[in-house]
Amino acid sequence: MRQSALTIAEDWPRPAKVLEYYQRSIEAIAALRQAAGQLGPVSRFYGMTAVEVDQAIRELVAELEHEVTMMLTASFEAALQVDFYDRVSRKKKDQASRKLRQLAYRPLKGRPRGVRTTRIVVEEILDVWMEQTGRKQLIGNLKQLFQFRHWLAHGRYWVQRSGLSNPDPFDAWSRGKAVFDALPDFDSAMLS
Amino acid sequence: MTSKELVIDLLRKQKERESTAGPESIQGRVEEWNHSVESLLSRIREWLRDAEAAGLLTVDMIPVEVREERLGTYQSSGLKLSMPAGVSVRIAPKAREVVGATGRVDFEALPKKAILLRRDGDSWHFAESNPQRGGWSFRDLTEDSFWETLRTLIA
Numbered sequence: 028m029r030q031s032a033l034t035i036a037e038d039w040p041r042p043a044k045v046l047e048y049y050q051r052s053i054e055a056i057a058a059l060r061q062a063a064g065q066l067g068p069v070s071r072f073y074g075m076t077a078v079e080v081d082q083a084i085r086e087l088v089a090e091l092e093h094e095v096t097m098m099l100t101a102s103f104e105a106a107l108q109v110d111f112y113d114r115v116s117r118k119k120k121d122q123a124s125r126k127l128r129q130l131a132y133r134p135l136k137g138r139p140r141g142v143r144t145t146r147i148v149v150e151e152i153l154d155v156w157m158e159q160t161g162r163k164q165l166i167g168n169l170k171q172l173f174q175f176r177h178w179l180a181h182g183r184y185w186v187q188r189s190g191l192s193n194p195d196p197f198d199a200w201s202r203g204k205a206v207f208d209a210l211p212d213f214d215s216a217m218l219s
Numbered sequence: 220m221t222s223k224e225l226v227i228d229l230l231r232k233q234k235e236r237e238s239t240a241g242p243e244s245i246q247g248r249v250e251e252w253n254h255s256v257e258s259l260l261s262r263i264r265e266w267l268r269d270a271e272a273a274g275l276l277t278v279d280m281i282p283v284e285v286r287e288e289r290l291g292t293y294q295s296s297g298l299k300l301s302m303p304a305g306v307s308v309r310i311a312p313k314a315r316e317v318v319g320a321t322g323r324v325d326f327e328a329l330p331k332k333a334i335l336l337r338r339d340g341d342s343w344h345f346a347e348s349n350p351q352r353g354g355w356s357f358r359d360l361t362e363d364s365f366w367e368t369l370r371t372l373i374a
Binding site for chain 2: 042043044046047049050053056057060077081084085087088165168190191192195197198200201202204205218219
């Protein structure tokens with residue numbers, strides 16, 4: 028008997044929510060920068076020169092961009108996984124759905140036949156989409172972003188070789204959006 | 220041919236293709252991009268001319284080094300706008316190879332940033348973050364949109 032592998036949460040942070048967080052954070056940092064001259068002795072910025080404040084702000088923005096890029100990419104993964112789960116569950120007859128079902132139910136050592144894999148690695152889902160849409164460049168661009176995300180998420184302890192030098196949230200969004208636009212019947216409401 | 224010979228042959232052909240001067244070669248793409256950036260910067264300087272003449276801001280050309288995965292490292296130019304209150308705006312090319320566009324120039328006024336994209340030939344558009352609509356929307360670069368962007372950055 029086939030069984031459901033995981034339960035999709037009703038709510039998960041959509042890319043739009045992550046971008047809203049980014050915008051609000053930039054606004055907050057801008058307000059901090061304006062107010063830096065008036066901060067009292069309890070502030071971490073107290074006593075800093077203007078150049079030091081700018082350097083501290085620059086570091087805050089750089090970290091924020093890493094953090095948002097990571098969360099945005101995670102949110103793209105969620106959208107791809109939810110879309111995958113939906114296509115597998117609906118048992119549609121189109122070629123892409125068939126291939127995704129094959130991926131979900133592929134035989135693995137130690138797992139009874141007909142039981143879905145608990146979670147498919149996002150790169151494998153992208154491989155199916157690459158084959159089905161023929162959009163190698165677009166999907167390759169997003170896979171690069173996932174490599175960069177892994178580097179961020181695992182603590183940046185290795186030399187990063189995704190090929191991306193310093194993607195910011197806009198770069199990340201462009202890479203994700205281009206792929207979602209190319210997927211047939213993708214529910215774009217998942218992005219906002 | 221062995222696999223090694225096939226790879227070497229492929230690399231040799233790629234190198235030959237890239238070293239040929241033309242719009243598709245790396246050098247050709249960098250030159251075309253730099254030319255487009257210079258033309259953009261001239262437009263911006265023109266829009267700023269009155270404010271500069273009135274002594275309200277200074278505009279300086281700055282050298283910019285750009286690193287890109289496919290194009291390597293190359294030299295380009297940007298502008299630095301300095302305002303009386305000590306705020307400065309850096310307008311500089313970020314990359315030629317951009318997903319969904321053919322170039323990107325960033326306007327940076329710490330910590331804020333505006334993104335200008337080149338799309339459809341030599342047409343420039345600001346990418347405006349619009350989370351409610353699921354991401355970014357685009358606005359043509361005009362003198363009005365330029366001043367509005369500048370206002371948002373320095374406010």
